[in-house]
Amino acid sequence: MQSTVESGRLLLAPAGRVDSNNAAEFEKAAMAAVSANPGLEIALDAGKLEYISSAGLRVLMKLRKLAKKAFPVENVSAEVYDIFEVTGFTELLDVKKRLREVSVEGCELIGSGGFGRVYRIDPETIVKVYSPGLTLDMVQHERDTAQKAFLAGVPTAISYDVVRSGDSYGVVFELLNARTVAQIMDADPGCVEEMGEKSARLLRELHAIEMANGALPNRKEELLNWLPHVECIMEPGEAEEIRAFIQSIPDRNTFLHGDFNSKNIMVQQDGEFVLIDIGDAAIGHPVFDVAGLILPYLYLPKSTLPEEERRRLLGFRLEDGPRMWQAMCGAYFGTDDPAEIERITAATMPVAQLMSSYQGTRRCGYDLEYMNRVSIVGIRQRVLPLIRSAKPLDW
Numbered sequence: 001m002q003s004t005v006e007s008g009r010l011l012l013a014p015a016g017r018v019d020s021n022n023a024a025e026f027e028k029a030a031m032a033a034v035s036a037n038p039g040l041e042i043a044l045d046a047g048k049l050e051y052i053s054s055a056g057l058r059v060l061m062k063l064r065k066l067a068k069k070a071f072p073v074e075n076v077s078a079e080v081y082d083i084f085e086v087t088g089f090t091e092l093l094d095v096k097k098r099l100r101e102v103s104v105e106g107c108e109l110i111g112s113g114g115f116g117r118v119y120r121i122d123p124e125t126i127v128k129v130y131s132p133g134l135t136l137d138m139v140q141h142e143r144d145t146a147q148k149a150f151l152a153g154v155p156t157a158i159s160y161d162v163v164r165s166g167d168s169y170g171v172v173f174e175l176l177n178a179r180t181v182a183q184i185m186d187a188d189p190g191c192v193e194e195m196g197e198k199s200a201r202l203l204r205e206l207h208a209i210e211m212a213n214g215a216l217p218n219r220k221e222e223l224l225n226w227l228p229h230v231e232c233i234m235e236p237g238e239a240e241e242i243r244a245f246i247q248s249i250p251d252r253n254t255f256l257h258g259d260f261n262s263k264n265i266m267v268q269q270d271g272e273f274v275l276i277d278i279g280d281a282a283i284g285h286p287v288f289d290v291a292g293l294i295l296p297y298l299y300l301p302k303s304t305l306p307e308e309e310r311r312r313l314l315g316f317r318l319e320d321g322p323r324m325w326q327a328m329c330g331a332y333f334g335t336d337d338p339a340e341i342e343r344i345t346a347a348t349m350p351v352a353q354l355m356s357s358y359q360g361t362r363r364c365g366y367d368l369e370y371m372n373r374v375s376i377v378g379i380r381q382r383v384l385p386l387i388r389s390a391k392p393l394d395w
Contacts, residue, residue: 010037011044018056073095121172202265204332210390220247
């Protein structure tokens with residue numbers, strides 16, 4: 001048996017067969033590794049485990065008593081999983097099957113974003129392959145969130161299993177002959193207004209869903225928990241200004257998609273809209289979702305990124321981004337008055353800029369050099385002036 005320390009965990013990795021012939025040896029090695037690494041979480045990598053008998057399972061029971069909780073047993077083959085299941089050990093330990101491999105070579109790329117790419121792997125199935133470096137826990141979180149949303153009545157794609165694709169993780173979703181709203185508008189710019197109005201109606205339907213406390217992350221709490229990570233790049237008092245602004249946003253248990261853009265909305269042949277990329281779902285005030293529309297539709301087309309990159313991220317013609325915002329904002333708030341849409345845009349802008357800084361600093365892993373480089377523009381020149389003049393939300 002091998003043992004290593006990875007990501008703050010003691011990872012035990014038995015190989016081959018663990019039965020009455022070598023269970024005592026396995027126990028001795030496991031206990032020695034635990035003694036040498038006091039305080040570390042225990043996990044077991046069963047990737048090379050071919051069989052485990054009752055003698056080996058009793059060793060795992062001793063490890064569970066030491067851990068005082070159900071520790072993870074990962075990368076379990078189907079044969080070994082059956083043993084855990086029939087003996088009831090799937091109730092005693094956090095047993096996870098080995099991820100199946102999915103190749104996207106030669107598959108149609110139907111969407112891409114900051115965290116991964118979506119491929120069609122057959123006429124009824126897609127896989128979202130996450131960027132290398134994103135952890136299994138993060139990917140599992142998105143899959144679990146998608147299932148919670150589906151059960152709450154959100155029209156999201158049915159999620160299947162978490163898989164491996166090369167050096168990355170992915171989630172398989174079921175879809176039937178669907179295209180993204182971005183693809184539809186890219187092929188026919190004349191339908192931007194229609195797609196915008198339909199997307200806005202869908203967003204209002206989502207915002208009519210109330211979630212129980214704790215069912216999903218609370219967006220407002222996430223922002224408040226984010227502040228301590230970035231206070232180091234602010235001048236004295238600036239973090240308190242931002243904290244007060246966040247706290248002023250009314251509390252709601254409204255379902256939030258978290259990344260409601262035209263590349264994450266798919267339209268099936270029967271016209272039904274289905275959501276994907278739902279890992280950022282949360283609860284909170286609808287302003288968080290509405291503000292999220294400003295970033296791709298108003299800011300991205302004018303950003304300093306190379307035009308090809310902006311075009312790829314938006315998914316359709318850059319000049320149609322503002323048209324999409326106008327159509328969605330008007331339909332969501334029930335107005336066709338340009339002055340009213342301009343007022344709503346201005347009122348939402350502080351949250352949009354705040355979310356931009358929040359997402360950017362999280363995405364870089366709170367790298368100090370990066371945060372110092374963007375703080376003047378992102379926080380000092382955009383966020384703070386806007387929140388200082390912000391008015392209370394009236395919706």
